[in-house]
Amino acid sequence: MAPQQYRKPPQAPPKFTATPSSLIEDTHKLIDRSRGVQDTIVRDITSESASFANVILPMARDDNKMAIESHIIGFYQAVSTDKQLRDASTEAEKLLDDFGIESSMREDVFNLVDAAFKKNEILDPESRRLLEKDHKGYIRNGLGVPAGPKRDRFKEIKKRLSEISIVFQKNLNEENGGLWFAPEELDGVPEDVVALLEKGTGDKSGKVKLTFKYPDLFPTLKYATNAKTRQRVFVENENKCNENVPLFREAIILRDEAARILGYKNHAEFKIEDKMAKTPKTVDDFLGDLRTRLAPGGEKEIQQLLSLKKEDLKSRGEEQSDDGRYYLWDHRYYDRMMLERDYSLDQQKIAEYFPLQTTVRGMLQIFEELFGLVFIEIIGKDRDEIADTRKGSDIVWHDDVQVFSVWDDESEGSGFVGYLYLDLFPREGKYGHAANFNLQPGYVDEHGNRRYPATALVCNFSKPTPKKPSLLKHDEVVTLFHELGHGIHDLVSRTIYSRFHGTSTVRDFVEAPSQMLENWCWTPSQLKSLSHHYSYLTPEYEAAYKETAGTSEVPEERIPDELINNLIKTKHVNDALFNLRQLHFGIFDMTVHEPQSHEEIENMKVSETYNKLRKEISKLDGPEVLGDAEDWTWGNGQATFGHLIAGYDANYFGYLSSQVFSTDMFYTVFKADPMNGKEGRRYRHTVLERGGSQDEMKTLVDFLGREPRTDAFYKELGLSR
Incomplete structure (x- = not known):
């Protein structure tokens, strides 16, 4: 039972009671309401009378209300076990996307936005940012192109790209x-x-x-x-969604055509213009410099791993199969073997200390201490009480899902913060990776009251068995902490408009807050506090452990210092190869979105480009070397690369560039004392609360007290000059 002060949040959680037909009906209602708001503005306002208050603000408030329902409407396709509901969610998202394109290309609305923009009214900083972003958004959506065939073609492309994105992700999910x-x-x-x-x-x-x-x-x-x-397994996994191959190709060709219609040289120039990097050259220079610095380390690591492979094959009497090559499907195997042999790192043993549920609780405790939060799991009768329908199952979409109400602690004022959902196990039709989904954003409504957010972590960790709970490998602990970091960003954000809420920042900053928090998973004191050997959870698990281990004793309850030290030593083992893999993704992304001409992208052999770049950058061999002649068509990895279809197009570099910011923040503020609650709260209020409501560089400078630097990033990678 939750403590009394946390029993009744001031806002009920969302309900997940939709049917296939209700999803479509609700979507049409949302669209009709929103179109009505735009029509009313156009009917009642003239260019002479246009202002922020009578043009931008009504649409922003409508966006707020739409987001409360539309995010959940689209969420069903990622988590529902009902295929009909997933299909309806997909159809609804297409309707919403089509309406979004229609809205963003309404010249009558843009004329009023343009008039309001040119009046240069005195506004609060977030409202000024909203006005500027909206104005620029209409231009980037084709309204800078004269009406006629070109603009019509641009609109047609936008609609088709929306369809491709939806179908591509649906294929991956299912x-x-x-x-x-x-x-x-x-x-x-x-x-x-x-x-x-x-x-x-x-x-x-x-x-x-x-x-x-x-x-x-x-x-x-x-x-x-x-x-x-x-x-x-490796090759088939690269070919698991080959129906996405033509969709990917069509997407990159259409993006290039659309960018050129708008007057850009290519899609990368269009996408990066409003990011922190500003130009493709900045990105190319960053990725190129990092590649140059990492390449020697990658070659050295491959030689060490090849030596290990040679020893392994000899020990198993398989010397005849040693052809002196290090393959893509070798890497996870020999990387793991090296960690075990040279660093006494037994990932299975470490996983015993990180049962999923106790690890989640430990992570939430870290966020409580650091940011001044309180997490209350809503279970049993509390679910019934909190649901307006008195039916607790209505507030989750699956029996596996956990839901928490989140509050400020006393030092932060004891106010309500929002709802956090955890959906942690795989099932058919579910989103296949690990991600944070905003279900409902926060904002300030027209009466000045705060609307509170709801956010969901969707992951795919192994399910518990009768003999073992779900146990997390250390890299899974890092993944969970990273995604929880996005969730916390989503929860503690305090913006006026939903447009800027939480993780709604530029792509080359959005990963930085979560990447910074990953450092806690490499801190001895935090690893110790997170750990809890599974044999202590229940008598049944204790008996099963003793039976499996062939012992009458149980290990220490907390992970031993020796295991922690062995783990910490491995943080940068084969790090060059890991980062070269990320560089492959980032450079491939730029390659397909930065062609010199439209003919170049039309003629590009996309799968061959993907596979060749991987070989050139990572130096790992694939099946192309196994035949009489090199064959680069053996796999279609880009068809499984959801990021490049779902918003990270010409932006994947952000995973690497935001590490510059995240490492700088950690080294500067938290490295000496990761659990400094005073700095944690300053970080919460200075960085996380801001969301995208101000320029992200200003957010960084406010927190660091200076411009960000690359020193810590290269030092962490062992690449300091």
């Missing part, structure tokens, strides 16, 4: 393929992974089905001793 293996082909894969695989019947009798979901895929690539198994 991908349900896999490979059938005999048990011996999975030698080395942890038993608790194999035990959860689907058992074959009929002609598949005696085999198990390995899916491409993360809890199956990654352990197999890390532990399967059979190189042919790893190769097959």
Whole structure:
């Protein structure tokens, strides 16, 4: 039972009771209401009378209200177990996107926005930013192009790109393929992974089905001793969504055409113009410099891993299979083996100390201490009480989902903050990666009252078994903390308009707050506080551990210092190869969005470009070297690369460039004392609360007390000059 002061939040949580038909009906109502607001402004306001208050503000308030429903309408396609509901969500999102394109290209509305903009009224800073962003947005959506065939073509492209994005992500979410293996082909894969695989019947009798979901895929690539198994899994995973291949190609061609209609040289110039980097040259120079610095380290790491591969094959009497090459499907396997051999790092042993639920609680406690928050899980009768319908199941979309009410602690005023949802296990039709989804943004309504946010973490960690709870590898602990960081950013944001709420910042900054928080997962004191050996959770788990380990004793309850020290030492092992992999993604992204001419992108062999760049940048061999002649068409990794279709196009560099900011913030403020609550609260109020309501560089300068620098970033990577 929650403490009394936290029993009744001032705002009820959203409900997840939609049906396929209600989703479509509600979407049409939202669109009709919003179109009505625009029509009324056009009818009642003239260019002479146009102002922020009578043109921009009514539309901003309508955007606020629309977001309260539209985010959830689109969310169903990522999490619902009902295919009809997912399909309806997809259809609804297309309707909303089409309406968004229609709205953004209304010349009658733009004329009034332009008139209000030119009046140069005195406004508060966030309202000024809204006016400037809205005005620029209409121009970037084609209204700087004279009416006629070109503008019509631009609108047609925008609609088609919206369709592609929706179908592409739907294909990824609903991908349900896999490979059938005999048990011996999975030698080395942890038993608790194999035990959860689907058992074959009929002609598949005696085999198990390995899916491409993360809890199956990654352990197999890390532990399967059979190189042919790893190769097959890797290659098939690169080809799991080949229906997306033509969609990706069409998207990059259409983006280039649209950018040129607007007068830009290419899509990258269009997309980066309003980011912190401003120009493609800044991005290309950053990625190129980093590649130059990382390349020697990558070559050295490959040689060390090749030596380990040689020893491993010899120890298993398989010297004849050693061709002196280091393959893409070798890397997770030998990287893991190196960590175990040279650093005594047993990831399975470390995972025993990070059961999912105790780790989540530990992370929330860190956020409580650092940011002055209180998390109250809403369970049992409290769910019924908090739901207006008195039916607690209405406030979640699946039985697995946990929901928390989030509050300020006494030092922060004890006010309500919002709702946090955790959806942590894989299931059919569900979004396949780890991400934070805003369900409802926060803002200030027309009466001056705060509307509180709701945010959801959607992940895919292994499910518990009768003998073990869900256990997190250390990289999964980092992932969870990272996504929770996005969730906290979403929760504590305090903006006037939903447009700027939480993570609604420029793409080359948005990852920085979460990346900074990853450092806590490499801090000995925090690893110790997060840990809790699973054998202490229940008598059943204790008995199962003793049986499996063949011992009558249980280990220490908290992770031993020796294990922590071994883990910390591995933070930058094979780091050059990891970052070269990120560079491959970033440079491929720029390559397909920065062609010299439209003909160049039309003629580009996209899959070959993706695979060749990976080889050139990472130096890891793929199947292209196995035949008589090099074949670069063996895989279509870009077809599984949802980021480049879902908003990170010509922006993937942001993952690397925002690390510059995140490392600078951590080194400057938190490295000496990560749990400094005074600085944590200053970070909350100076950085996280601002969302996108002011220029992100101003946010950084306000927090750091100076312009950001790259020193800490290169020092952390061991690349200081």
